[in-house]
Amino acid sequence: MTARAFRLHLSFALLGMLVGAGAAQAASDTVSAHADYSSAALYNAANAYARQGKSGLAVLDFERARVLSPNDSDILANLAVVRSSLGLPSVPGSWFARHARWANPNLLFWLGLAGLGLAGVGVLAIRFYPRQRRVAWPAAVLGVVLSSIALADALAIWPILHEAVVLHSITAQVSPITDGDTLFALPEGQIVQMTSRYPGYALVQTASGQTGWVVLANLAPVAPLG
Amino acid sequence: MRVSATRFHRLLPGFVASLLIGGMAFASDPVISAKIEPAEISLHQSANLTITSSGSDQRPITPPMVPGLDFTAVGQSQRIESVNGVSSSTVSITYQVTAQQSGIYTIPGINRSVQPLILRVDPDTGSHAATSSRSATSAFPPNASSSLPAGASHIAPDGTAFVRLRLPKHELYVGESIPVEIQVGTRDGLVASLNGLPTLNGDAFTLDNLSAQPQRRTQEIIGGKPFTVFTWRGVLAAVKPGTLSLTMETPLTVRIHSGRPGSDLFDDQAFADLFNDPAFQNFFGGTTEKDITVASPPTTFAVLPLPTQGRPEGFTGAVGEFQVSAGLSDRKLTAGDPATLRLTVNGEGDFARVNSAMLGSTSRWKAYQPAAKFNSADGTARRGEKIFEQPIIATEPGAQTVPALSFSYFDPQKRRYVVAQTAPLSVEVAAAPATAMSARADQVTSTAAPSSTLAGESHTGGLGLRSDRALAGIAAHSMVPLYFQPPYLALPSVLILAFPGLWFWLSRREQAGIGDPEARNAATATRLLTEMERATAAGDPEDFFQAARALLRRMLAGRWQIAENAVTLAEVDARLGTGSEVGTLLALAEEALYSRRRFARADLERWQRIVLREMRQENMS
Numbered sequence: 001m002t003a004r005a006f007r008l009h010l011s012f013a014l015l016g017m018l019v020g021a022g023a024a025q026a027a028s029d030t031v032s033a034h035a036d037y038s039s040a041a042l043y044n045a046a047n048a049y050a051r052q053g054k055s056g057l058a059v060l061d062f063e064r065a066r067v068l069s070p071n072d073s074d075i076l077a078n079l080a081v082v083r084s085s086l087g088l089p090s091v092p093g094s095w096f097a098r099h100a101r102w103a104n105p106n107l108l109f110w111l112g113l114a115g116l117g118l119a120g121v122g123v124l125a126i127r128f129y130p131r132q133r134r135v136a137w138p139a140a141v142l143g144v145v146l147s148s149i150a151l152a153d154a155l156a157i158w159p160i161l162h163e164a165v166v167l168h169s170i171t172a173q174v175s176p177i178t179d180g181d182t183l184f185a186l187p188e189g190q191i192v193q194m195t196s197r198y199p200g201y202a203l204v205q206t207a208s209g210q211t212g213w214v215v216l217a218n219l220a221p222v223a224p225l226g
Numbered sequence: 227m228r229v230s231a232t233r234f235h236r237l238l239p240g241f242v243a244s245l246l247i248g249g250m251a252f253a254s255d256p257v258i259s260a261k262i263e264p265a266e267i268s269l270h271q272s273a274n275l276t277i278t279s280s281g282s283d284q285r286p287i288t289p290p291m292v293p294g295l296d297f298t299a300v301g302q303s304q305r306i307e308s309v310n311g312v313s314s315s316t317v318s319i320t321y322q323v324t325a326q327q328s329g330i331y332t333i334p335g336i337n338r339s340v341q342p343l344i345l346r347v348d349p350d351t352g353s354h355a356a357t358s359s360r361s362a363t364s365a366f367p368p369n370a371s372s373s374l375p376a377g378a379s380h381i382a383p384d385g386t387a388f389v390r391l392r393l394p395k396h397e398l399y400v401g402e403s404i405p406v407e408i409q410v411g412t413r414d415g416l417v418a419s420l421n422g423l424p425t426l427n428g429d430a431f432t433l434d435n436l437s438a439q440p441q442r443r444t445q446e447i448i449g450g451k452p453f454t455v456f457t458w459r460g461v462l463a464a465v466k467p468g469t470l471s472l473t474m475e476t477p478l479t480v481r482i483h484s485g486r487p488g489s490d491l492f493d494d495q496a497f498a499d500l501f502n503d504p505a506f507q508n509f510f511g512g513t514t515e516k517d518i519t520v521a522s523p524p525t526t527f528a529v530l531p532l533p534t535q536g537r538p539e540g541f542t543g544a545v546g547e548f549q550v551s552a553g554l555s556d557r558k559l560t561a562g563d564p565a566t567l568r569l570t571v572n573g574e575g576d577f578a579r580v581n582s583a584m585l586g587s588t589s590r591w592k593a594y595q596p597a598a599k600f601n602s603a604d605g606t607a608r609r610g611e612k613i614f615e616q617p618i619i620a621t622e623p624g625a626q627t628v629p630a631l632s633f634s635y636f637d638p639q640k641r642r643y644v645v646a647q648t649a650p651l652s653v654e655v656a657a658a659p660a661t662a663m664s665a666r667a668d669q670v671t672s673t674a675a676p677s678s679t680l681a682g683e684s685h686t687g688g689l690g691l692r693s694d695r696a697l698a699g700i701a702a703h704s705m706v707p708l709y710f711q712p713p714y715l716a717l718p719s720v721l722i723l724a725f726p727g728l729w730f731w732l733s734r735r736e737q738a739g740i741g742d743p744e745a746r747n748a749a750t751a752t753r754l755l756t757e758m759e760r761a762t763a764a765g766d767p768e769d770f771f772q773a774a775r776a777l778l779r780r781m782l783a784g785r786w787q788i789a790e791n792a793v794t795l796a797e798v799d800a801r802l803g804t805g806s807e808v809g810t811l812l813a814l815a816e817e818a819l820y821s822r823r824r825f826a827r828a829d830l831e832r833w834q835r836i837v838l839r840e841m842r843q844e845n846m847s
Binding site for chain 1: 268348349434435436438439564566592594595597599600617619690691692693694695699700701702703704705706707708709710714717718721722724725728729732733736748
């Protein structure tokens with residue numbers, strides 16, 4: 001392969017990846033009217049719930065909206081207002097989670113995929129087309145950076161798969177039975193991690209490390225499956 | 227049972243002896259009672275088992291053997307009474323009972339006059355004071371007869387237990403849920419403990435809402451033998467059509483007779499029954515515990531598929547009998563203010579499949595995502611009501627109507643689909659104050675903005691919330707990010723696997739001399755340099771000069787844009803002048819090849835430096 005052909009192929013590969021990522025995102029936007037979740041709709045619904053005094057549902061929809069638009073200032077502000085009215089800390093999450101999640105995770109997924117492709121093509125070019133190193137090195141570095149951003153986002157967002165919002169103030173129990181002994185109170189809007197399930201019950205863990213069983217119907221997962 | 231005469235004569239003495247011993251035992255049976263307090267403990271707490279024996283003929287009291295329970299004697303008292311010259315004594319022994327793991331334990335009766343005791347042990351949590359004071363009966367509601375027809379009771383071959391199902395019918399549709407009672411009968415005194423809940427054996431059915439504890443405990447006499455029957459209630463549903471069967475099974479620990487004398491005397495069923503009798507075993511001891519699983523006989527169902535004909539649009543899989551009604555939180559609204567639209571679906575069926583899209587947004591109503599909650603009317607969540615609540619906002623003032631809501635389901639009794647509809651709701655919508663509408667329409671900054679919010683952003687409501695926005699923004703079909711959705715997870719995996727494959731393929735091409743000419747030239751040059759270095763180290767002038775000449779000819783051919791075989795000594799002299807170092811090296815190469823002239827290693831090293839210098843100059847240019 002000549003240098004000119006190589007550059008042509010590399011350009012097409014890069015263009016294809018970027019166009020693919022953009023097209024996927026564009027497709028996502030175009031189907032927004034038919035999509036099951038939309039950050040704006042969730043935000044509006046959360047506002048409506050908050051006005052009706054249904055703070056648990058409001059927190060749930062704000063959290064869901066925050067998954068799709070993690071840096072949306074309106075969502076963060078209103079979530080903080082509702083959480084504050086419930087006596088909860090403003091916005092939960094570790095330093096890593098707050099900084100790694102800076103864009104829509106699905107967009108970052110496509111960018112990460114393009115980055116993975118770039119990094120792979122770049123490394124192959126460095127090894128097998130040494131004359132093209134001036135192009136291949138930046139491509140590989142850019143690819144690694146994009147992949148790392150997506151990987152960090154995936155790691156930061158991983159806990160939401162097990163997160164649930166307490167819809168009504170409840171108490172956690174010792175055991176998953178109807179008249180189980182109570183352990184501690186869970187306020188409405190609290191976010192917990194579901195670590196195990198039993199028919200009708202879930203074993204939850206709070207941010208402070210307390211664990212107990214609660215009636216499953218009082219919880220709503222932030223990221224419902226399906 | 228058939229016993230030959232000879233065998234009967236052999237068995238007779240043993241039988242008579244057994245009767246005598248048994249008769250003596252029953253004749254002198256003291257009055258024994260037992261109680262356990264509390265009947266419900268946590269894992270690392272203990273209960274007290276008190277066994278009291280009274281009468282004129284006292285025998286030593288031994289603690290029962292229950293797998294998983296430890297009995298430690300902690301106290302003994304004795305009272306002797308003499309009435310009209312007849313003395314009797316009462317002995318009480320208290321055992322501290324601790325459990326090795328949580329569960330429901332059956333402590334067998336000390337003799338046939340004593341009922342088995344139940345000890346419930348909950349998982350340890352560190353705070354169980356309240357539970358400790360409960361009685362054992364709280365776990366078992368009062369006996370209640372079942373409305374379901376009784377199933378067959380196939381007792382296990384060892385006679386210790388059985389599992390049976392009580393079902394209302396054996397023909398059902400896919401997705402239809404039917405109530406089921408699972409009954410586990412345990413032979414009093416022979417079953418030490420139930421080791422788990424009944425489980426479904428078969429992948430064509432689901433069993434839901436099974437209670438953690440038995441709903442009922444009753445006594446039954448089956449075949450003349452007493453059984454304690456534990457009943458659980460649940461909901462059974464089929465997931466695929468066909469003629470399907472299922473069984474239920476339960477793990478148990480049973481106490482079986484051990485150490486039978488080595489005679490075929492006990493092979494006979496009549497004697498096996500005698501020696502398996504709990505009273506006989508308790509008297510003679512010699513029992514061991516064994517974990518077994520008891521299964522119900524297979525129950526066959528005809529599972530029908532849901533018909534495709536007449537399936538309404540929006541059918542979400544609900545099967546059962548339902549009624550629907552709708553309501554609105556307020557019939558007098560102000561444009562822009564939220565109200566709650568409520569759809570109530572009540573009836574009987576699998577409510578997990580009951581779903582409704584509720585109202586879609588229209589030009590007159592802005593509708594939001596509904597939420598649902600379920601109120602069960604029975605313990606199995608098969609009957610009850612599911613309430614869907616949806617925030618809606620009227621956008622125009624005047625007399626408005628909330629459209630009728632519909633809900634479709636399949637009625638297995640009528641064997642057809644049903645679309646239930648609510649009545650439209652009339653609402654009077656007042657015009658909103660101009661400022662409020664303006665605020666919503668233009669999203670201007672509210673004067674009631676809290677100090678923590680940023681300037682230039684709009685707010686609504688007394689809570690200090692920022693206002694709603696147009697329905698756009700980032701959308702997704704699932705809240706689970708693409709990273710964690712298996713189809714998308716495959717994409718990076720494919721890439722990660724593809725690149726090593728490409729690496730391998732390109733390596734093979736390179737080795738075969740196919741591919742990039744520049745890379746091929748570089749590989750050849752590297753090989754010749756290596757060969758030159760090796761020949762220098764070995765003091766081999768022939769190989770050294772051959773490698774050096776090949777390198778120089780390739781280099782000069784590239785520089786002068788001529789064929790490699792056109793780079794002759796004459797051409798070099800003509801282009802570089804006679805006596806150049808390169809020309810001299812080419813001449814020496816020919817000489818080394820044909821004259822076998824010997825060179826010192828230092829000479830070879832000097833020529834190697836010259837070749838490398840030429841190559842560096844070529845690369846720099």
